[in-house]
Amino acid sequence: MSIKIGQVGVGHLGERHCAALQQINDTELVGIFDINQEKCKKVSSQYKTRAFNSLSSLIKEVDALVVAVPTRHHHEIVKKALEEDRHVFVEKPITTYVHEAEQLVELAEKRQVILQVGHVERFNPAILALSGQKLAPMFIEAHRLSTFDPRGTDVAVVLDLMIHDLDLILHLVESPLVKIDASGVAVISSEIDIANARLQFANGCVANVTASRISLKKMRKMRLLQKDAYIGVDFLNRSTEVFRLVNPSEIHDMDPSLIMDQFSTFSGKNILHQKFTNQDSQINPLKLELEAFVKSIQTGQPPLVDGKVAMEVLRVANKIIQIIEGQKTHLQS
Known part of the structure; x- marks a missing residue:
């Protein structure tokens, strides 16, 4: 039907x-x-x-x-x-x-x-490629930069751009958020045009998030670091790179081209390099x-x-805005 x-x-x-x-x-x-x-x-x-x-x-x-x-x-x-x-x-x-x-x-x-x-961004091929990866990030760095466009300036850049990365970070880090630090400024519009936030989670993970809508060029990247692994996500190019330390016993059936130099100082572990790119315009x-x-x-x-997930993302975004606005009020007083 x-x-x-x-x-x-x-x-x-x-x-x-x-x-x-x-x-x-x-x-x-x-x-x-x-x-x-x-x-x-x-x-x-x-x-x-x-x-x-x-x-x-x-x-x-x-x-x-x-x-x-x-x-x-x-x-x-x-x-x-x-x-x-x-x-x-x-x-x-x-x-x-x-x-x-x-x-x-x-x-x-x-x-x-x-x-x-x-x-x-939950449906970006670069994020979908992570579905088969074991993820337990302890440090995340995200940059979402855009050239100026009047569309979207009715809200702060935190709600316009940063909220994409906040959603992904809250999804990837399976731990309660315990602390937020933030700063930002309005440059062209009457709302916050550039912002940075530092999120700290109960398990020790820290996420550093930057969003700007007044940049000279676009950038939408996220880097995740965890035990024995580095993961780089490029949303614009729809590509993901994974560098992971693996034991020699794990690589016997793998494509040799995926294996990089051996780390003698790390008990003989090897670097496994995987790259996932999907620029198919049909997707x-x-x-x-x-x-x-x-x-x-x-x-x-x-x-x-769903609504509940989006509401919790909004809660964090609004807290970031409140912190930034509070700093402005303090400076003006």
């Missing part, structure tokens, strides 16, 4: 959602809604779907809603859909404030519908996460990033 889906918001990201939805099996893009009705009609014509003139009329015609609007509107729109027992996929961050997210999570549970949040992480959303609706299984 085909799942009827409606799209709210047809800006830059919204159009990408429309294109992806039309490529997914067992779905029908019933229509779209945007407060900019001229743009809405133009996009509806392009994707051969219906332009609705109100949110409520669209909700009535669908089983699920995909929401790609400015963050400040997330709570209002998602709440309306959940109250009508509609499944919802909403772009990250789930909301601007934690209390809004708490309300949506509670409502989704009460109505027994799927609430998935678009933390798309679309956004499509993958929407396919996962559809599968969750069909099976009733919770999504990879």
Whole structure:
């Protein structure tokens, strides 16, 4: 049975959602809604779907809603859909404030519908390549730098860019977060444009995270260090490199080209070098996460990033913003 889906918001990201939805099996893009009705009609014509003139009329015609609007509107729109027992996929961050997210999570549970949040890097081939690796990181360094683009400046860079890495770090480190240090500054917009945060976990792991939207070039990289291993992730190039110390007994059946110089000072261990690269343009992480959303609706299984997971990421992001804003207040007093 085909799942009827409606799209709210047809800006830059919204159009990408429309294109992806039309490529997914067992779905029908019933229509779209945007407060900019001229743009809405133009996009509806392009994707051969219906332009609705109100949110409520669209909700009535669908089983699920995909929401790609400015963050400040997330709570209002998602709440309306959940109250009508509609499944919802909403772009990250789930909301601007934690209390809004708490309300949506509670409502989704009460109505027994799927609430998935678009933390798309979970579906990046560079991250998917780690699924077969034994991970226990003790130090993480992440850099997410972007050139300036007015889109997204309605929120701090912590909610715009850094939140991708916060989600991944909280997912990878299986230990409670115990301490946050942070600094940042607004340079071009009225919100924080560059930020750095240091996260410390109960198991001793430390993560150093930097995000900027005023850089000269893009960079989206993460480095993970753990006992006997270094892992480098390049999100832009969709590549992952793993350097791991292994005993000679472990390498007999391995490709010799993967084995690097022997470490005589480390009891004869060898360096195993693996590189995973997938630049296939046909692999679309956004499509993958929407396919996962559809599968969750069909099976009733919770999504990879549900409302609860996204809410905890938002909680950390808001704490970082509060720390930075508190420093500014202190300096001005």
